Amino acid sequence: MTLDGNISRISEDDGEVLREIINTGNREAYRSVIPPEYFKDEVLPEGAVPELLASMDFYGFRHAGRLVGVAALTVEVEGVGRLRWMYVHPKFQRMGVGTALVRHLEEKAVEAGYTSMRLRTAEGAHWAISFYEKLGYGITGRNPRPWCADILMERAL
Ligand SMILES: CC(C)(COP(=O)(O)OP(=O)(O)OC[C@H]1O[C@@H](n2cnc3c(N)ncnc32)[C@H](O)[C@@H]1OP(=O)(O)O)[C@@H](O)C(=O)NCCC(=O)NCCS
Numbered sequence: 001m002t003l004d005g006n007i008s009r010i011s012e013d014d015g016e017v018l019r020e021i022i023n024t025g026n027r028e029a030y031r032s033v034i035p036p037e038y039f040k041d042e043v044l045p046e047g048a049v050p051e052l053l054a055s056m057d058f059y060g061f062r063h064a065g066r067l068v069g070v071a072a073l074t075v076e077v078e079g080v081g082r083l084r085w086m087y088v089h090p091k092f093q094r095m096g097v098g099t100a101l102v103r104h105l106e107e108k109a110v111e112a113g114y115t116s117m118r119l120r121t122a123e124g125a126h127w128a129i130s131f132y133e134k135l136g137y138g139i140t141g142r143n144p145r146p147w148c149a150d151i152l153m154e155r156a157l
Pocket of ligand 1 (some may be wrong): 086092096099120126134
């Protein structure tokens with residue numbers, strides 16, 4: 001099933017819903033991947049939204065007016081975009097929302113003159129690695145961290 005909806009920029013008015021999607025999505029997905037001593041119950045704490053929105057371009061997928069998925073685009077190095085904060089609310093996963101957001105950000109990246117897109121995910125996040133591989137991203141490296149290795153992925157645009 002493909003959910004109908006539209007994608008637009010996120011503003012501070014969406015701040016609470018943005019936090020709910022990211023914190024709920026993160027809890028449900030990563031509690032079993034990140035060791036408890038490193039796990040943050042709220043990866044996006046109250047008060048952190050304005051600075052985050054000012055630091056990168058956040059987009060949201062809205063279904064029937066409700067924000068159900070988010071993703072952000074920033075610059076990694078000159079000519080290379082970086083996809084960040086990719087979260088779809090658990091109730092709306094496997095409906096094409098994540099795919100629509102990634103493709104939208106790739107279009108914005110091309111418009112900005114980027115020739116490739118990079119991202120990082122967690123080694124144990126097999127669902128995320130499958131998702132990005134299906135979208136054409138390949139693994140380019142592995143960066144060990146105390147809590148779990150980062151898997152680096154990239155796609156030419
Ligand atoms: C990863 C995530 C963004 C995918 O969003 P989504 O809207 O559910 O993805 P889509 O419906 O567009 O899925 C497209 C394809 O990706 C793959 N995929 C998506 N979720 C998957 C899962 N849980 N397990 C295996 N493959 C998966 C499938 O091939 C899927 O196609 P299919 O449904 O026809 O089989 C979403 O699961 C999520 O928010 N997870 C929690 C947060 C997270 O891990 N974010 C990534 C951080 S780097």
